[in-house]
Amino acid sequence: MATLFGSGIKRREDPRLITGRATYTDDVKLPGLLYAAILRSTYAHAKLKKIDVGKAKKAPGVAAVYTGVDVKDKLNTVPCAWNVPNCDLKVPPHPLLATDKVRYVGDGIALVVAESRAAARDALDLIDVDYDSLDAVIDPEKAAQKGAPVLHTEVPGNIAFTWKVAGGDAAKAFAEAAVTVEQRIVQNRLLPTALEPRAACASYNPGTGQLTAWITSQNPHIHRFLLSVMTKLPEHRIRVIAPEVGGGFGSKIPAYADEALVCFASMDLGRPVKWTEDRSENYKATIHGRDHVQYVSLCGTKEGKITGLRTKVYAGLGGYASTAAPGIPTILHGLMYSGPYTIPNIDGTVYGVYTTTTPVDAYRGAGRPEATFLLERMIDLFARKIGMDPVEVRRKNLIPKDKFPYTVATGITYDSGNYQGALDKALQMLDYKKFRSEQAKARKEGRYLGIGVTTYCEICGLGPSQVAGAVGFGGGLYDSAIVRVYPTGVVRAYIGGKPHGQGEETTFAQIVGDEFGIPVENVEVVAGDTEATPQGWGTYGSRTTAVCGSAVKVAAQRVKEKAKKIAAHLLEASEADLEWKDGKFVVKGSPDKGKAFAELALMANVAWNLPPGVEPGLEATAFFDPSNFVYPFGTHICTVDVDADTGTVKILRYVAVDDCGPQINPMIVDGQVHGGVIQGLGEALQEMAVYDEDGQLLTGTMMDYAVPKASQMPSIETAHTVTPSPVNPLGVKGVGETGTIASVPTLVNAVCDALAPLGVTHIDKPLTPARVWAAIQQAKGGKR
Amino acid sequence: MKRSITLHVNGVARTAEVEPRALLAYVLRDQLDLTGTHIGCDTSQCGACTVHVDGQAVKSCTMLAVQAEGREITTIEGLARDGALHPLQQAFWEKHGLQCGFCTPGMIMTAADLLAQNPKPTDGEIRHALEGNLCRCTGYQNIIAAVQAAAGAR
Numbered sequence: 001m002a003t004l005f006g007s008g009i010k011r012r013e014d015p016r017l018i019t020g021r022a023t024y025t026d027d028v029k030l031p032g033l034l035y036a037a038i039l040r041s042t043y044a045h046a047k048l049k050k051i052d053v054g055k056a057k058k059a060p061g062v063a064a065v066y067t068g069v070d071v072k073d074k075l076n077t078v079p080c081a082w083n084v085p086n087c088d089l090k091v092p093p094h095p096l097l098a099t100d101k102v103r104y105v106g107d108g109i110a111l112v113v114a115e116s117r118a119a120a121r122d123a124l125d126l127i128d129v130d131y132d133s134l135d136a137v138i139d140p141e142k143a144a145q146k147g148a149p150v151l152h153t154e155v156p157g158n159i160a161f162t163w164k165v166a167g168g169d170a171a172k173a174f175a176e177a178a179v180t181v182e183q184r185i186v187q188n189r190l191l192p193t194a195l196e197p198r199a200a201c202a203s204y205n206p207g208t209g210q211l212t213a214w215i216t217s218q219n220p221h222i223h224r225f226l227l228s229v230m231t232k233l234p235e236h237r238i239r240v241i242a243p244e245v246g247g248g249f250g251s252k253i254p255a256y257a258d259e260a261l262v263c264f265a266s267m268d269l270g271r272p273v274k275w276t277e278d279r280s281e282n283y284k285a286t287i288h289g290r291d292h293v294q295y296v297s298l299c300g301t302k303e304g305k306i307t308g309l310r311t312k313v314y315a316g317l318g319g320y321a322s323t324a325a326p327g328i329p330t331i332l333h334g335l336m337y338s339g340p341y342t343i344p345n346i347d348g349t350v351y352g353v354y355t356t357t358t359p360v361d362a363y364r365g366a367g368r369p370e371a372t373f374l375l376e377r378m379i380d381l382f383a384r385k386i387g388m389d390p391v392e393v394r395r396k397n398l399i400p401k402d403k404f405p406y407t408v409a410t411g412i413t414y415d416s417g418n419y420q421g422a423l424d425k426a427l428q429m430l431d432y433k434k435f436r437s438e439q440a441k442a443r444k445e446g447r448y449l450g451i452g453v454t455t456y457c458e459i460c461g462l463g464p465s466q467v468a469g470a471v472g473f474g475g476g477l478y479d480s481a482i483v484r485v486y487p488t489g490v491v492r493a494y495i496g497g498k499p500h501g502q503g504e505e506t507t508f509a510q511i512v513g514d515e516f517g518i519p520v521e522n523v524e525v526v527a528g529d530t531e532a533t534p535q536g537w538g539t540y541g542s543r544t545t546a547v548c549g550s551a552v553k554v555a556a557q558r559v560k561e562k563a564k565k566i567a568a569h570l571l572e573a574s575e576a577d578l579e580w581k582d583g584k585f586v587v588k589g590s591p592d593k594g595k596a597f598a599e600l601a602l603m604a605n606v607a608w609n610l611p612p613g614v615e616p617g618l619e620a621t622a623f624f625d626p627s628n629f630v631y632p633f634g635t636h637i638c639t640v641d642v643d644a645d646t647g648t649v650k651i652l653r654y655v656a657v658d659d660c661g662p663q664i665n666p667m668i669v670d671g672q673v674h675g676g677v678i679q680g681l682g683e684a685l686q687e688m689a690v691y692d693e694d695g696q697l698l699t700g701t702m703m704d705y706a707v708p709k710a711s712q713m714p715s716i717e718t719a720h721t722v723t724p725s726p727v728n729p730l731g732v733k734g735v736g737e738t739g740t741i742a743s744v745p746t747l748v749n750a751v752c753d754a755l756a757p758l759g760v761t762h763i764d765k766p767l768t769p770a771r772v773w774a775a776i777q778q779a780k781g782g783k784r
Numbered sequence: 785m786k787r788s789i790t791l792h793v794n795g796v797a798r799t800a801e802v803e804p805r806a807l808l809a810y811v812l813r814d815q816l817d818l819t820g821t822h823i824g825c826d827t828s829q830c831g832a833c834t835v836h837v838d839g840q841a842v843k844s845c846t847m848l849a850v851q852a853e854g855r856e857i858t859t860i861e862g863l864a865r866d867g868a869l870h871p872l873q874q875a876f877w878e879k880h881g882l883q884c885g886f887c888t889p890g891m892i893m894t895a896a897d898l899l900a901q902n903p904k905p906t907d908g909e910i911r912h913a914l915e916g917n918l919c920r921c922t923g924y925q926n927i928i929a930a931v932q933a934a935a936g937a938r
Contacts, residue, residue, distance in 0.1 A: 010877055017885030018873040018892065020820015020860035027819035117810070118803065195824045195832060195886040195920050246822070246886030247920050279825035501884030501921050671880045671926060678923030702829035702918070710914040710924040715907075739923075 004510035004520055008667030012520070013505045022244040025199040025214045026276045033201075034063055036262055036275035037120035039110040039127050040284060041102035044136035044356040044695020045149060048100055052128040053110060059126055061119030063269060066111045066261070068097035075264055076230050078257050078320070081222075081474035082327035087163035089352075089472075092152035094320040096230065096257040096264075102131070103151050103319030104357050105697055106284025111261045113273055136695030140316035140353040141293040151319060151354045160317055160352040161326060165334040167409030168345030173308030177299030181381040186764045187292035187370045189316065189689040191705050192363050196246020197282040200259040203272035210237050211267065215259050217242035217528075218252045218498055219538020222475060224530045226255035226323070231263050238263075242528040245500035249679070250362035251286050252500070253540050254323035258285065280701045288689055289363020291316035292329065292370050298378040302386050304393045308345040309337055311374065317352050318359035324473075325361045326352060331471045332367030332459065332541075338408035339375045340419045340457040340633055341397040346409040356695045362540060364679055365740045368458045376454045376745035380752065381761060390749070391432065394423065394455045405628075405726075414457065414631040415725045415733075418659070422721050423455050426635035426657040429719060435639055443757055448642040449652070450754025453635065454746040460734035461546035461630035461727075478625035479548035480534040483512060483555040485618035487605035489598030490522045493555070496536010497548035498528050502672065502736060504544055507664040508552045511730070515556035516597045517583025534621060542632070542734025545664065550728040551624035557729075558620035563600040569611035570595055570603065630725045632733035634658035636677070636742040642754040647773030649685060649751055654716040656742065660735035661724045669735050670718050676739020677716050682708040683740070684747035686766050706766075755779070789853045793818065794862025802849045809833040809844040812859060820860040820889045824918070831917030834890035835859045841897035843890075843916070860889035863896070871934040872896055881930030883921035891917045895931045904935055 016022040053065040078094040097108045110127055114120035135149040142148055143158045151158060174180060194216075201214040211233055217223045220240040228235040245252060258275060266273040277285060293314040300306040315329035334348045379397075383390035399406050401418040408414065432451070439449040462468070465476040480496035493512055499505060509523035526532055536548060560580075567585035568575040571593060578585045586594035600618070603609060607616035639652040656673050663669045686706035690698045699705040724731030744765065751767050752760060759779040763771055786801045793816060800815045812818045812835070821844055824830035833844040836858040863870040872892045875881065882888040891914065898905060898913040905913065910931045911924070919927060 011880065013885070014877045014882060017882055017888055018860075018869070018876050019864055020818070020889050022885055023819070024822070024886065026823075027813075029814075029817070117814070118805075193920055195830060195884065195918065196822070197824065245884065246824075247884040249920070278823075279827065279830070503883070667880050671883060671922060674923035674925045675883060675921045676923075678925075679920070701827045702825045703827045707829075707918050707920065708924075709918065710911040710927070713911075713924055715925045715928070716923070 004513045005664050007510065008665055009506065009520060011503050011506045012509060013503065024196055024244045024246055025201055025216050028201045028214045028274065030203055030272040032271045034113050034115060034269065034271050034273045035117045035120045036111055036113045036265055036273050037124050038108050038258060039124045040281065041098065041105055041107040041109055043102055043131050043133055044105050045134040046102050046131040047134065048098060048102060048129065049132050050130040051110060055126040056112060056123040059123045061115040062112060062123045063115065064113045064265065066097065068095055068099035071096055071264060072099055075260065076232060078255060079226055079229050080321040080323060080325065081226065082324045083472040083474065084161065084163060084326045084330050085472045087161035087330065089161040089326055090155045091321045092154040096261055105695055106358055107319060108257055111265060113265045113269065136356040136693065138355055138357055138691045138695060139293065140291060140314040140355055143355045144314055144351055144353045151356060155354060158354045160321060160354055163330040163334065163350045165337065165348045165410050166346060167411060170308045170310050170345040170347035173345035174297065174299050174310065177307055178302050179382065179386055180297055180299040181378060181385050182297045183378060183381060183762055185294040185296060185374055185377060187290040187294065187373065188683065188765055189291040190289040190363055190683055190687050191283050191689050192249040192251035192286065192289055193707050194247030194249055194251055197277035197279060198252065198286055199276035200262040201272065201274040202263040202266040204266040204270065206270045210239065211263055212239045212241065213263055214241045214243055216245055216252050218245065218248040218500060218540050220498055220528055220530050221496065221536050222538055223255060227260055227263055230255065230260035231267065240530045242498050245498065248500050249364040250289065250366055250540060253538065254287055254361050283700050283705065284358055284697055287322050287361040288318065288358050289360060290370060291360050294374050296374045296378055298382050300382055304386060304388045304396045306341060306343050306382065306397050309343050311337065311348040313350040315350055315352050316355045316357065316360055318355060318357045320359050322359040322361035325359065327471065327473060328362050328367045333371050335410045335412050336368050336371040336459055337375065337410055339372060340399055340417065340455050342399055344409055357691060365737045368737065369741045369744055372456050372458065372741050373745045376749060380749045384756065391427065391453050394453065398455060412459065413628065415628050415727050416723050417457060417631060417633050418721060418723045419455055419457065419633055422633060422657045422659050423635045425719060425721060426637050426655050429717065430637045430653060430655045448644050448754040450640045450642060450750040452638045452746040452748065452750030452753060454742050455635050456742045457631050457633035458738060458741050459629045459631055460542035460737060461626060462541035462543045463629045464627060465625050475537055477537055478623050479551050480536045480623045481548065481551040481555045482534055482621045483552065483559050483619060485559060485601045487602050489518065489601040491516065492524045492526055493552055494526045494533045495548050495552060496534055497539045497544040499539055499544060502539065502544060503665065503668040507545065507668060508549060510664050511549060511552050512556050515560055518597055542736040545732050546630050546728050546734055547624060547626055549732065550730055551622045553729050554624055555620045555622035558622060559618055562618060563597065563604065565611055565614055566600050566604055567595040570609065626727050628727040630727060630733040632658065632660045632735060632738050634738060634742060636746040638746045638750045640750040640754055642751055642772065644758065644776055647769035647776065649767055649772060651714040654714055656716055656739065657719045657721065658735060658738050659721040659723050660733040660738065661731045662722055663720065672735045673718050673739045674716060676737060677743040678708055678713050680740040680743030681713060681747055684744045684765050684767060686768060688766050787850065789850055791852050791855065791857055793857045794859060804848065804850055806849045807845050808847045808849045808852050811849040812844060818859045818861055822886055822889060824886060829918065831894060832887050832890040834893040834917065836893060836897065841894045860892060863892065870896065871937045875930040875934035875937065879926050879930040879933055881922065881927045887917060887919045891919065891927060899935055
């Protein structure tokens with residue numbers, strides 16, 4: 001039988017999705033359902049003088065109106081769950097509804113519950129709020145300066161933490177360096193924009209004391225835990241169901257006040273309550289991503305050897321510290337400063353800064369794109385300064401393939417890699433030399449072609465739980481699976497992860513199918529319901545296949561070990577004499593004497609004839625805790641044609657060579673790369689959350705925030721190399737975020753390369769035509 | 785003041801009591817329980833709510849339910865006929881044209897309208913036709929491939 005592992009079979013989740021038969025959170029409808037709406041601050045920073053909910057309470061169909069004062073003694077505040085150590089982290093209280101002060105446009109002020117969506121929404125307009133406006137501060141660098149408006153009295157300078165990473169002796173490296181390049185880089189603030197907005201539907205039964213909450217969640221077990229903290233309801237009384245989830249990209253990791261308020265309302269009213277964001281609410285009330293101001297220096301030799309990297313980063317956190325926020329610009333960012341290179345001396349400082357904006361948390365790539373971008377951008381600047389081909393500079397500094405496991409200056413150890421292999425393959429696919437000669441020719445004709453090459457590696461497959469504890473992550477990072485075999489030989493795998501588009505209902509069934517020699521149709525993967533699934537930590541950080549998939553593999557192996565005992569008993573042979581062949585345990589040398597998986601499943605479950613001491617049933621649970629993170633890598637290359645008159649960037653080709661180890665389903669892997677790259681190109685070319693000086697979100701709807709459209713984006717060419725990871729039994733690495741991590745610097749470097757003859761060295765993304773044009777004018781010495 | 789309207793949805797006459805301001809998308813979802821039509825924005829950009837009204841692709845968040853009185857409406861639930869997937873549904877499945885699936889119903893309904901008008905579109909024409917349907921997961925590449933595959937299968 002051909003193995004399922006490695007086969008690009010069609011996805012098993014698709015039939016319900018393409019026929020409209022899937023159930024997303026807002027599709028849940030319960031008898032007696034009430035609808036909630038949340039009044040949100042229209043000011044970025046203000047004292048709340050008075051909130052008058054009298055009219056709203058009397059409005060038709062309104063069941064209840066709650067303000068911050070109403071709930072503050074009944075509920076706990078919103079927790080921050082990544083308490084990064086050794087950085088003097090200050091997390092002021094984050095009330096579920098504001099009581100005395102609002103800190104961003106979108107901060108919750110009151111919750112209305114009514115008989116219909118429209119009645120709830122109408123009642124919001126009847127609430128009278130008297131604000132006493134305070135100064136806003138948007139830019140994290142400015143918010144960290146003396147005299148900036150202060151958000152929290154507990155944090156006088158707005159600086160939530162000062163985190164440092166160092167290895168080697170950067171001061172010495174820079175003092176002795178022949179060449180140094182410096183650049184200020186802005187990581188534009190982004191709106192994650194999962195197509196499905198957040199929603200919650202809570203149903204509390206006062207008779208049983210049980211709460212069931214349907215939530216748009218990437219990590220239902222984390223939400224059960226944190227809902228328990230906020231609602232004060234014991235964890236065993238809470239069942240969280242994340243049904244179909246319409247994309248997350250990090251935005252459905254955090255514990256938000258809103259979902260807890262919906263639970264509280266259901267508990268208070270004894271009726272089910274549902275709340276669903278609309279998009280403009282989502283853009284204000286759901287976390288944002290990125291938002292760094294970075295000062296970066298890189299030094300090296302004239303021969304192209306990089307000797308040091310120094311950073312000073314202001315990372316905007318928004319009005320409050322969201323669930324994982326402190327860990328994103330630190331652990332997941334600064335520790336990756338060496339990238340795929342042997343940079344011996346590194347010194348970084350990251351300031352986490354409160355600003356009067358929507359909280360910032362994990363967004364696809366989460367910290368690593370901001371690290372890869374600064375590094376790749378600096379390497380191109382360095383290459384240009386020493387007059388060396390940027391590919392050559394990368395080659396001189398890549399970690400050699402025979403040096404793994406390799407410990408970089410920031411102290412982390414990469415599992416495996418063959419960076420040169422991916423680079424060679426990508427250069428060959430694109431025909432780098434040919435493009436360089438076309439570029440030279442075009443330049444003579446006054447056309448501006450450019451090429452960007454990114455060699456990246458990233459940290460994912462989060463991660464060893466011991467490390468999670470050491471870096472202040474408020475949970476474990478193992479994951480789990482129960483593999484349960486039914487009497488008829490069909491299987492369900494209950495997993496701790498929560499796929500929301502990544503296809504693990506298919507890929508995990510491939511793992512199980514191979515282990516038992518059964519068709520993939522005989523395996524169902526169940527995720528998202530805390531009542532059914534074992535404790536897990538969710539789907540983010542490109543961890544689900546490497547960690548949860550490994551748990552599935554281990555659980556299936558345990559099942560098979562038991563099946564083997566039963567087979568030996570039934571065949572009257574010793575286990576040592578059995579071998580697994582074509583879906584059967586057979587006696588070595590007597591291939592006709594065997595027991596198929598289905599026969600063993602039946603006997604285990606009816607238990608008529610089991611070996612002495614073997615319990616009935618056929619299932620196993622595994623909790624897999626990896627020994628290290630995984631470090632996928634690759635090379636992305638983009639070629640562009642820039643119109644110097646209009647600043648318009650046209651992508652000519654985009655080549656992505658990624659190495660995520662062995663691929664369970666290559667079709668799904670390519671899909672992850674496509675989506676990731678385009679999301680990164682959105683960041684590089686057009687996406688940016690823009691606030692005005694008063695803290696109003698100007699890109700507050702999809703009319704203004706430039707989510708990439710089909711007509712704006714190219715097709716990309718994908719290829720892969722395969723370097724297994726030694727840290728899990730599948731050898732796999734993650735691929736959910738690589739595209740986003742690699743594509744942003746690839747595009748920006750290509751444009752800067754195109755405009756090199758005009759003297760353009762750097763343009764802050766997104767590279768809109770206006771920005772590109774302005775950079776050209778500035779380089780030419782003209783007016784902007 | 786609610787009023788009673790009758791819509792012909794997926795070949796069946798359906799009556800609903802609606803507020804005059806109620807959008808077709810919400811009536812389909814909340815009152816007729818056709819939750820395959822999704823709502824991903826409030827400014828008619830995302831296209832997740834696209835249905836067919838008298839055979840034409842329409843963003844159902846942009847139309848009042850009362851405007852649909854007496855009209856033929858097809859939603860994603862009504863696209864498969866006699867137990868067989870529509871060629872576009874089949875092609876989206878074959879070509880991995882979806883990940884989270886939230887945009888997919890609208891994407892398929894818009895693509896069906898395109899192929900009705902232009903049975904052999906170029907990639908560029910498909911990309912242009914799908915401008916009003918946003919997908920955050922796939923990067924569009926496999927969606928284009930799926931629409932091409934469906935066009936080829938006709």
